[in-house]
Amino acid sequence: MVKMVTEVLKFIVDAITMCPIFEHQGKCLQFASACIQVIIPTLRKHSHGLAQLSEDLKGTLLCLKSSFTYATKLLNVVLKNYDDTSSPLPEAFTLANNLLNLVTSIESYFGSKNARCLIPAIKPWVLDLILALGSSHLLTNTPHDRDPSIISQNSLCFFPWLKVLGKLEFLDMNAHNEDEEASSISAVNKFSVFKDIIEMVVVVLRHNSKVLDSVGIIFLIGLATLLEREEYGLALGIVHFVCVKLVRHEHGEWEDLRLMLASLQELFPQIKNSIKDSTSEEGRKVLESAEAFLEPVWTAYVSEYAGDQ
Known part of the structure; x- marks a missing residue:
């Protein structure tokens, strides 16, 4: 499930990067949020079994790291087209919140030691997360x-x-x-x-x-x-x-x-x-x-x- 979501997010980001579809950017963000919302309960359901299988856990964490990167890159692409004349983007706000929820979920289910692999994926996109959180109020x-x-x-x-x-x-x-x-x-x-x-x-x-x-x-x-x-x-x-x-x-x-x-x-x-x-x-x-x-x-x-x- 997580691997499939990662592939879908990658496809969306690649597509919107090569050919920005301005009228559908909100829907892309909305779909990315739905993907993250699917991942969280899936992790909860399978966390105990994954924790016992180091190779499966390693692969899952790698996919989660990639999913976070693709989702924040999507925010970056959309926010680049955001200016003072743009309408608020509730979908960007929602996706940013879901990504932070994902971090706490991963850390809760798999522990900080395993979740620490997310830091390199998150650090380059912190500004995009922040702008997405504040986009509806700027x-x-x-x-x-x-x-x-x-x-x-x-x-x-x-x-x-x-x-x-x-x-x-x-x-x-x-x-x-x-x-x-x-x-x-x-x-x-x-x-x-x-x-x-x-x-x-x-x-x-x-x-x-x-x-x-x-x-x-x-x-x-x-x-x-x-x-x-x-x-x-x-x-x-x-x-x-x-x-x-x-x-x-x-x-x-x-x-x-x-x-x-x-x-x-x-x-x-x-x-x-x-x-x-x-x-x-x-x-x-x-x-x-x-x-x-x-x-x-x-x-x-x-x-x-x-x-x-």
């Missing part, structure tokens, strides 16, 4: 301007990778706690490849505030969903990632992030209300930690930003 000034078909605020179905990130960050915050230390080490080791990829993404994002804003809003949309689901530990993890690693308030880096500040204008009161309504002492403490991270940003920027609207 031309918008507020979160309300985006195409509602691109992201469902009520579901994280497109990006379970974001939940993995939230868990890693939450455990990282609590690594000093002896009760959490073993769990933290285990989780970080299990997803060390994914963590390395996210670190590469952060390095690139911090060089361009407009792209940072267009991708950063995705984390805040995910945060809103986690708050609605009362998954407060994961929500705090995302807040920690955004405020400590992605955007540094003490360096004045929030100032130009219009989308993220507009989103924060809704999120911060939501967190405060959740604190009031929480019936769990533990949940309340977690939310108060999230509030503490965001409060300096809220105080310094949001009221001024709101006055500009």
Whole structure:
């Protein structure tokens, strides 16, 4: 199955590279996403058997590496034709998310040692992944301007990778706690490849505030969903990632992030209300930690930003 998907993706990329079919690029991206979505449950189903057969596992990992390369190359070809006059590309956004989901799935099912072979395939295409993630927001000034078909605020179905990130960050915050230390080490080791990829993404994002804003809003949309689901530990993890690693308030880096500040204008009161309504002492403490991270940003920027609207 994986080998067949790899061959199909190769054919699509070769065809669209030689003869770009502009009116069908969205369908090509959509088909590539469908291929990745087929691969993930297939890996889950056969992961135990493959892990026992080193040659089969080696061949599967090679195909997965190639599939990732072809899918990101497809993003590259499509995004080269993307400019300020282009319509948003929800298919590019979806494919980028599915590729990140694929990374976490491979690492979860086969371990970081085996998943590390993906790094050479991913590294050259990190910028394309980032632009695909932000492509639907690069031309918008507020979160309300985006195409509602691109992201469902009520579901994280497109990006379970974001939940993995939230868990890693939450455990990282609590690594000093002896009760959490073993769990933290285990989780970080299990997803060390994914963590390395996210670190590469952060390095690139911090060089361009407009792209940072267009991708950063995705984390805040995910945060809103986690708050609605009362998954407060994961929500705090995302807040920690955004405020400590992605955007540094003490360096004045929030100032130009219009989308993220507009989103924060809704999120911060939501967190405060959740604190009031929480019936769990533990949940309340977690939310108060999230509030503490965001409060300096809220105080310094949001009221001024709101006055500009």
